Amino acid sequence: MTTLTRSEVLGRVQEVLVDALGVDDDEVSENATLTDDLGAESIDFLDIVFRLEKSFEIKISKGELFPDDILSNPDFVVDGNLTEQGVNELKRSMPHADFGDFESNPDVSKVPGLFTVKTIVNYVETKLSAA
Amino acid sequence: MRWVWIDKFVAFESGSHGSAVKNVSLAEEQLENHFPGYPVMPPSLMIEGMAQTAGILVGEARGFGENVILAKIRSARIDRYAVPGDQIRYDAKIESIDKAAAATSGTISINGEPAGTVDLMFSHVNKSMQAAGLPDHNFVFTEQFMQLFHSIKDPATAG
Numbered sequence: 001m002t003t004l005t006r007s008e009v010l011g012r013v014q015e016v017l018v019d020a021l022g023v024d025d026d027e028v029s030e031n032a033t034l035t036d037d038l039g040a041e042s043i044d045f046l047d048i049v050f051r052l053e054k055s056f057e058i059k060i061s062k063g064e065l066f067p068d069d070i071l072s073n074p075d076f077v078v079d080g081n082l083t084e085q086g087v088n089e090l091k092r093s094m095p096h097a098d099f100g101d102f103e104s105n106p107d108v109s110k111v112p113g114l115f116t117v118k119t120i121v122n123y124v125e126t127k128l129s130a131a
Numbered sequence: 132m133r134w135v136w137i138d139k140f141v142a143f144e145s146g147s148h149g150s151a152v153k154n155v156s157l158a159e160e161q162l163e164n165h166f167p168g169y170p171v172m173p174p175s176l177m178i179e180g181m182a183q184t185a186g187i188l189v190g191e192a193r194g195f196g197e198n199v200i201l202a203k204i205r206s207a208r209i210d211r212y213a214v215p216g217d218q219i220r221y222d223a224k225i226e227s228i229d230k231a232a233a234a235t236s237g238t239i240s241i242n243g244e245p246a247g248t249v250d251l252m253f254s255h256v257n258k259s260m261q262a263a264g265l266p267d268h269n270f271v272f273t274e275q276f277m278q279l280f281h282s283i284k285d286p287a288t289a290g
Contacts, residue, residue, distance in 0.1 A: 020205075043202040043232070047252055050227040050234045062231065 004128065009056075010121050016051040017117065020044055028117055035112040052120070058127050065123050066115065067093040071108055082106035090114075096122035135275055136180040137221065140187075140283035148224040149188040151279075153180055157215035174209040174247075177219060177239060181249040185223035185235040187280050189253050190272055192228055197257040198271040202232065205250040213241045231255060 004012075014028040021038050034040040040048070045066050053060055063069060067090065070076050076086030087106050091099060097114045137151035155162075155172050162170035182201045190199045213219050223237040232254050239247040 043252060043254065046232040046254075047203060047205065047234065050232075050252075053227065062229065 006121065006125060009124050009128070010117075012055050013052070013117060013120050013124060016048060016055055017120075020047045020051055030116070030118040030121065032117050033113050034115045034117075038117075040115075048120070052124065056124055056128065058124070058131065060127075063093070065096075065120070071111065077108055080108050082108060082111075094119070096120075096126055133275060135183070135279070136176055137183050137279060140184075140279060141220075143188070143191075143280075143283040146192040146225065146228075148222065149184060149283075150220060150222045151180070151184040152221070153219045155213050155215050155217045155219065162215065170215055172213040172217075172219065174207075177209055177213070177247070178204060178207050178249050180219065181221045181223060181237045181239065182251055183276070183279075184221040185225075185237055185251055186253060186271070187276060188223050188225060189228065189233040189235065191280060192225060192233070193255065195269070195272050195277075197255040198269055199233070200254045200256055200271065201251060202254040203252040205234065205252055207247070207249045209239065209247040209249075211241055211244070211246040213246070217241050219246070226250075 010030065014025060017023065017028050017034075017038060018025055021034075021040055021044060023038050027038060032038055034045075034048075049060050049065060052058065052065075070082075070086060070090055070093065073086070076083055076089055082090065087103055090111070091097075094114065097119045098116070099114065102110060102114065136153060138153050140149060140151045142148070142150040157170060161173060161176060165171065165173050186199045186201065190197075218241070220240045220243075221237060222240070223235050225233060226236050227234040232252060235251050235253070237249045237251070238245065239249060
C-alpha cells in the first residue's frame, strides 16, 4: 500500500466517521470526542472498526482500538475510579491516546473522552507503519 | 399476523450473500391503512424484509449459535413504492463479520427494477452476554425463520 500522509489518514478517518455517525464534515475536528461531540453509541464503535478495516485494508482485533474489558475488571476500577494498575493497563492498551491530565483524576466517566478523532488517526498511522 | 416479511430465499451462498423475495398482496393487513385508498408497502417493512434476509445470512454464517439482533441501520434509501401484485427482491451481502457483530449491504428491487439500498449492522447475542430481561433461548431463529432458511437448502421440505 502507498504510504499515506497524516492528513490523508485524517481525511479518510473523517469520511468513516461522517458515514458511521451521520455527522457533518466540519464537526469531525481532530479533538472531537466520539461520544460527547459526535454522539457515538456502543454499536457505533463496532461500525467504526468495520469501516476502518475496509477503508485502510487493515485488520483490527477485538479491543485493540477501543479496549472493552478494562473497565469491567474489579482490579482496575474501585469506587468509580481507575486504580493505578488500571491506569497503567489502559495506557498500555491505548498507546495511541492522549491521556493529558487524566491520571490526576482517573474517573471512569472520563474514559470515553479519551476516544477522539486524533486517537483513531494515531492508531491507524501506527497500524499502517507496522504493516 | 406473522412477523415474516420475506416469502422465500431464491439464492444463498453461505457466509457471503443471499437473496429473498416477497410478493405484495392486497390481502395483507398493513396495506389497509397504508394508505386508505392508496395501498403501498411501507418502506419501514421493506427495511425489515432486508433485515430478515441479511439476519438469516449472518446467523447461518455462525451456525445459528447466537441471537442475531438488528443493531443499527447504517443507511437506508427506498426510491420506489411497491404496490399489490409487485414482487420485492432483497439481495444482501455480508461486508464484515466477527464474534461481536456483522455489517451487511443490500439492494432492493421491485419487479426487477432497482428500488433502493439498505445497509445494516447486527449484534450477536449469546447466553453469556445476554442482557437482562432477554429470554435465554434463541428467540430470533424460531421455527418460522428456520423454515425459510430450509426453503433454499431443501425446497421439498419447506413449510
